[in-house]
Every structure is written in C-alpha cells, then in structure tokens.
Amino acid sequence: MSAVPGTPNDASHSFREEKHLPAPREEAVFELVVDEKGERGWRWFVGLLPFDLHLLRNLGRLGQNRFLLYALTVRGIRARYKQSLLGVGWALMTPAAMTAVFVYLYSLVQFDQRKQFPCPPALYLLFTLSFWSFFTKAVTNGSTSLVSNMDLVTKVYFPREVLPISSALMNLVDWVLAFGMYVVVAAGFTFLVPSAKTHFAAAYPFLPHAGWLWLPVLLAVHLLFILGLVFVASAMQVYFRDVGHLVNLGLFLWLVITPVLYPLRAFAGGRYTMLININPMTGIIDGYRLALISRMNPWDKHVIASALVAIVLFLVGYCFFKHEERHFADAV
Numbered sequence: 001m002s003a004v005p006g007t008p009n010d011a012s013h014s015f016r017e018e019k020h021l022p023a024p025r026e027e028a029v030f031e032l033v034v035d036e037k038g039e040r041g042w043r044w045f046v047g048l049l050p051f052d053l054h055l056l057r058n059l060g061r062l063g064q065n066r067f068l069l070y071a072l073t074v075r076g077i078r079a080r081y082k083q084s085l086l087g088v089g090w091a092l093m094t095p096a097a098m099t100a101v102f103v104y105l106y107s108l109v110q111f112d113q114r115k116q117f118p119c120p121p122a123l124y125l126l127f128t129l130s131f132w133s134f135f136t137k138a139v140t141n142g143s144t145s146l147v148s149n150m151d152l153v154t155k156v157y158f159p160r161e162v163l164p165i166s167s168a169l170m171n172l173v174d175w176v177l178a179f180g181m182y183v184v185v186a187a188g189f190t191f192l193v194p195s196a197k198t199h200f201a202a203a204y205p206f207l208p209h210a211g212w213l214w215l216p217v218l219l220a221v222h223l224l225f226i227l228g229l230v231f232v233a234s235a236m237q238v239y240f241r242d243v244g245h246l247v248n249l250g251l252f253l254w255l256v257i258t259p260v261l262y263p264l265r266a267f268a269g270g271r272y273t274m275l276i277n278i279n280p281m282t283g284i285i286d287g288y289r290l291a292l293i294s295r296m297n298p299w300d301k302h303v304i305a306s307a308l309v310a311i312v313l314f315l316v317g318y319c320f321f322k323h324e325e326r327h328f329a330d331a332v
Contacts, residue, residue, distance in 0.1 A: 055315065058159070058322050065159050072166035077173055091174035092181050095129040102261055117263050119293050123186050127293065128260040128285055130178035135226060135281070136251050138168040142230030143247050146238050146328060153328050160325045161318065164230045168223070211291040214298050218287050221307045225280060228313030231321040238328050259285055280306045280313075 062069075081087045103122050117124050145167040146153055146160065153160065186206040237243040255261070257272070258281045276282055283306025291298035 054322070055319060058161075058318070062159055062161060062165075065162055068158060069162050069166055069169075072162060073169045076166060076170040080170070088173065088177055091177040094133055095126055095178045096181065098129055099125040119186075120189075123182065123189075124263065124293075125261065126178075126182040126185060127288070130175060130182055131222065131285060131288055132255065132258070132260045133178055134171055134175035135222070136255075137171040137174060138226045139229050139233065139251060140247060141171065142167040142226070143233035143237055144244055145230075146234050147241070147244075160328055161231065161321055164234045164321075165227060168226050168230055209295050211295050211298070214291040215288075218284070218291060218298060221287075221310050222284050224314040225284065225306070225310035228310065228315075228317035231314075231317035235321045235324045235328075238324075254279075254281065258282055264289075277302055280309045282306070284310070 081090075084090065086093075099122055102125055106121050119127075142164040145163040149163050152158075152163070183206075190206040233243055233247055257276050257279050259276065264276070264282065264286055283300075283302040283304075286300070287298040287303040287306070290296045290300065290303070
C-alpha cells in the first residue's frame, strides 16, 4: 500500500521540504521593533550603512580566536627572518642608516642644535625613527594582508580581521629591537664615553624616570591608530589593487609633515604649523617625546586630540571592515 502524500512516511516529500528550508533569520541590529513593517524599515536602513553595527559581538568573537591571532603573528615573524643572514638585524638597519645620513646633513647646516632639539640629534632620530618605522611597516604589511593570504580567505572561515591585526603585531618585534638600540646608544654615550659629556651628558642625561610608565599607554594609542588605517586599507585593497601604491606614496608624504626628522619646535609659528599640528601622528610622536625625553606630562592638547582620533578611527575602520567581510572571498 503506497503512502499518502504529505504524511511522515512520504520520504521524497520530506526530502523536498528539507532541501527547500528557508534561510535562518538574521539577528536584528535594533531590538526595539513593534511590528513587521517597522522591522523591515530598520533592516532597509541598516542595509544601506557601510558599517557593521554588531561591534561588541564581533570583538567577542575576535577574543575567542586569540590563539589563532597568536599563531599567525608568530608564523609571520618566523617567515620574515627565515633563511636570512642578518635575521632580526635588518630591523636595526633602516633607523641606523637614516640616522647616520641625517646627522651628517645636520652637521652641514649652521644652527644651534641645543635650541632646536630636545636631545642630541643622533638620539632624537634613533628615538623617533623607531616609532615611525613601526608605523610604516605595520600599515604597509597590514594593508596587503588579505590579498597576500587569499588561500585562507577563500577556503577557511575565521574572523578575517585576524589577518591585518597579526600583520601589524608582528612588527612589534622590529620596534622592540630599534627602540632597544636607542636605549643602548643613549646610555652608552651618557655613562661610558667621557669625551661625550660636553655633547650628550650635559644636554641630555639618560636616566630612567617615571615618564616611562606612559610608554605602554602611548603604544596602545599608536596601535589603535595603525589598526584603524589597516582595516580600511586592507578592505579597499581587496577591490582596488591601487591602494597598495597609494599607501606607499601616502606614507612617504606623511613623513614630511610629521616631526620625525625634525623637532616640532623647529616649525613653531611657521606657515606649515597648522598642517603639522592637525596631523594625528604629530601628537603621537610628540607624546613619546614629552614622556620619555622631555620628562613632562605627555597629555598635551594635541596628544589628547590624536588619541581621540585613534579611538574613533579604530572603531569606524573595524565596523567598515566587518561590513565588507562577507564579500572578501568573492572579490579576492
């Protein structure tokens, strides 16, 4: 006796029902909805926004994948220096070479270095270039992280923001080495070289002080600013490969308006003062200087403004990245 259609004994009918099950309903962003018409209206509005508003949920998922983040960061560090003769020594080459070149150029210019620089020029350049090199390497590597890992993006599901974050974090090793070189050189010239007393010890005695406690906080602000840029650049790089060239050009021009190769006081009151002051990296670099070199409170008004910009940029960049994440696998 054949089964009656529509009964549980009808296997083919059950298969068709299971095959055409409706897609699971997405979680609404706004929970205060009173009717179906209003719900459709909110969904239509949220769909037009170029941001993912589930910030806390996304950050929670990122925290659950912290071991994956650690593994990718370690893998990137090992791959960078694998089969390299100098290894991590390359992290010291760029700041050391640039310092030597600009110290020589400054020696050709007649000006009072003690009035312009808060410390000897060689130490100032080693100090600022360690932070700037970290910034440029993290932004450059992070902006290409999705494109360079397209196999992972297209074949495995995981929070895609892990890739740009790990690409930025692996450059912290280079920063630690470059900053350590500054510490060694400053301490060596201050305490070990008697002939340097008139040039170094009298103008800048290198001694640890309480301002160094602000270093982790300033570094966290610096990292938030980097990640905000990286989220936007890496997402746009998926659709437009020109973004990589634009990032390199922008970083080169950005160096000109950032007090890295010159102290901020050198352009005080000049025609380019406003352009330099509205630069967020000016506040970040000057915050390091105030806390570690000048032994002052680093939270000047332009440093606070840069910190606020870094926080806002991180939140906006992260929401934009999560909104575009669903299209990465198809666009890469």
